[in-house]
Amino acid sequence: MSPITGTPILTAAEMRSAEAAHGDSAFLMEQAGQGIAGAIRRLVAGAEVLILCGPGNNGGDGYVAARLLREQGHAVRIAAAGEPKSDLARAARTRWDGPVEPLAEAQPAPVLVDALFGTGLSRPLPDGVATDLHRLAEAARFRVAIDLPSGVASDDGCCLSMVPRFDLTLALGSAKPAHLLYPAAGLMGEVRLIDLGLAPVSRASVMRRADLPEPGPASHKYSRGMVAVVAGRMGGAAELAAVSALRAGAGYVLHLGGRDPKGAPHAVVRRRWSAEALDDVRIGAVVIGPGLGRDDDARARLDAVLASGRPLVIDGDALHLLDPDAPRGAPAILTPHQGEFDALFGKGEGSRIDRARAAAARSGATVVLKGPDTVIADPDGRVIVATGGSPWLSTAGTGDVLAGATGAMLSAGLSPFDAATAAVRLHGRAAVACGRSFIADDLAAALSRVR
Numbered sequence: 001m002s003p004i005t006g007t008p009i010l011t012a013a014e015m016r017s018a019e020a021a022h023g024d025s026a027f028l029m030e031q032a033g034q035g036i037a038g039a040i041r042r043l044v045a046g047a048e049v050l051i052l053c054g055p056g057n058n059g060g061d062g063y064v065a066a067r068l069l070r071e072q073g074h075a076v077r078i079a080a081a082g083e084p085k086s087d088l089a090r091a092a093r094t095r096w097d098g099p100v101e102p103l104a105e106a107q108p109a110p111v112l113v114d115a116l117f118g119t120g121l122s123r124p125l126p127d128g129v130a131t132d133l134h135r136l137a138e139a140a141r142f143r144v145a146i147d148l149p150s151g152v153a154s155d156d157g158c159c160l161s162m163v164p165r166f167d168l169t170l171a172l173g174s175a176k177p178a179h180l181l182y183p184a185a186g187l188m189g190e191v192r193l194i195d196l197g198l199a200p201v202s203r204a205s206v207m208r209r210a211d212l213p214e215p216g217p218a219s220h221k222y223s224r225g226m227v228a229v230v231a232g233r234m235g236g237a238a239e240l241a242a243v244s245a246l247r248a249g250a251g252y253v254l255h256l257g258g259r260d261p262k263g264a265p266h267a268v269v270r271r272r273w274s275a276e277a278l279d280d281v282r283i284g285a286v287v288i289g290p291g292l293g294r295d296d297d298a299r300a301r302l303d304a305v306l307a308s309g310r311p312l313v314i315d316g317d318a319l320h321l322l323d324p325d326a327p328r329g330a331p332a333i334l335t336p337h338q339g340e341f342d343a344l345f346g347k348g349e350g351s352r353i354d355r356a357r358a359a360a361a362r363s364g365a366t367v368v369l370k371g372p373d374t375v376i377a378d379p380d381g382r383v384i385v386a387t388g389g390s391p392w393l394s395t396a397g398t399g400d401v402l403a404g405a406t407g408a409m410l411s412a413g414l415s416p417f418d419a420a421t422a423a424v425r426l427h428g429r430a431a432v433a434c435g436r437s438f439i440a441d442d443l444a445a446a447l448s449r450v451r
């Protein structure tokens with residue numbers, strides 16, 4: 001059992017291909033059952049376990065785990081809604097020599113293990129099954145989902161039925177989109193990986209520790225990265241972005257436009273807005289959008305920034321003014337929240353991973369689709385899904401902080417995809433370091449601390 005940090009994310013179809021490529025499905029099910037039994041034994045200190053087994057291979061994993069737990073002397077019962085339907089699950093059922101209780105009549109146990117449905121769920125659970133799952137989950141002290149909580153759709157994290165809350169989810173062989181994407185991700189409790197030796201390959205993966213650019217003996221303020229932040233109507237947002245760029249590690253931040261507010265850091269260099277200010281070849285990234293406004297003046301500033309040829313971070317209001325299909329002369333990172341994303345790219349089909357990937361391919365920009373499950377997608381198809389932020393980020397200005405931090409990473413010479421990943425990681429860690437009920441200014445200050 002290991003954390004899912006850094007692991008590939010596979011769809012149900014990719015999972016089936018990985019299983020087929022391995023070639024020995026019975027061996028994989030035995031491995032899964034061993035991993036599940038081992039994890040449960042370590043975690044539940046001898047308490048009685050009730051395993052709910054479904055008709056497919058998720059149920060098969062449950063039968064194997066039950067047999068192994070029983071062989072090790074652990075108190076375990078099984079309840080099922082019917083007989084197994086897949087060959088593998090039938091074989092696993094045959095090797096279980098205990099009784100199988102009808103699900104509707106099953107009495108609760110302190111530990112509930114849900115092996116009803118996994119990646120094969122294609123429609124809502126039958127009503128009776130969902131009701132029994134809830135009844136038994138509510139009565140248990142510790143709830144474990146095998147691969148996925150039954151009722152969640154593996155590929156997009158939607159709930160096809162009402163899903164109870166679990167304490168632990170044991171992802172088998174690889175992470176799936178539902179382990180990361182909401183609402184499903186919020187129902188899993190801790191997610192841990194049981195390695196099946198599949199060596200799965202995917203262009204999507206869970207965020208891992210990111211390497212941040214570090215200054216060396218030869219560094220100077222410009223080589224560390226110069227960021228220009230284009231201000232607009234709402235001064236505070238651009239201030240936050242500018243300060244955040246410095247605190248995330250930029251060597252020089254040029255704030256273009258707006259007033260010089262009392263108490264603002266003296267380290268930010270201020271000039272009036274002019275398109276010519278962007279001619280400075282030392283500028284490694286331009287951040288535009290936080291507090292920009294959406295009027296003609298804002299549009300003119302965005303046009304000038306797009307024409308400058310500098311690497312861009314495009315956020316907030318600028319996303320409402322941008323034509324995502326227009327060619328650009330320089331790399332760009334777009335950082336929309338879901339509302340901005342929908343306005344820019346349309347509602348679209350598929351999971352947040354699919355949609356962010358399609359948007360990156362369409363726009364030719366790295367797309368950071370923000371939220372509790374931030375998805376970072378590169379035009380080349382790579383995707384990283386972030387974990388480890390904080391719901392306390394849901395406060396005004398935290399997106400401006402991310403835009404500034406992203407500018408810092410981009411100006412330091414990271415590729416847009418690496419810059420976005422590093423910034424999202426740093427931003428999430430800063431949020432955790434801030435604890436509860438912080439404000440965006442605290443978050444900006446915490447960027448320095450977590451670096």
Ligand SMILES: NC(=O)C1=CN([C@@H]2O[C@H](COP(=O)(O)OP(=O)(O)OC[C@H]3O[C@@H](n4cnc5c(N)ncnc54)[C@H](O)[C@@H]3O)[C@@H](O)[C@H]2O)[C@@H](O)CC1
Nearest residue numbers: 019028029056057058117118119120121122123124125147
């Ligand atoms: N792919 C792999 O590499 C491995 C998969 N394993 C297990 O296999 C699972 C996937 O197995 P399956 O593909 O058999 O899928 P599931 O066990 O998730 O269930 C699919 C079965 O349920 C039926 N079904 C789907 N939705 C239903 C609904 N709402 N009501 C009633 N029946 C419904 C399907 O027709 C099918 O018979 C994984 O989640 C995992 O637990 C493991 O055994 C190890 C390796």
Ligand SMILES: Nc1ncnc2c1ncn2[C@@H]1O[C@H](COP(=O)(O)OP(=O)(O)O)[C@@H](O)[C@H]1O
Nearest residue numbers: 337370371372390391393394396397398399400
């Ligand atoms: N519930 C949440 N859980 C985790 N992160 C969140 C949540 N809500 C918002 N965030 C994060 O907070 C930031 C908010 O950005 P944004 O919506 O652009 O705010 P603003 O425009 O006010 O600066 C994003 O990085 C987003 O991922």
Ligand SMILES: [K+]
Nearest residue numbers: 114117146148
């Ligand atoms: K399950």
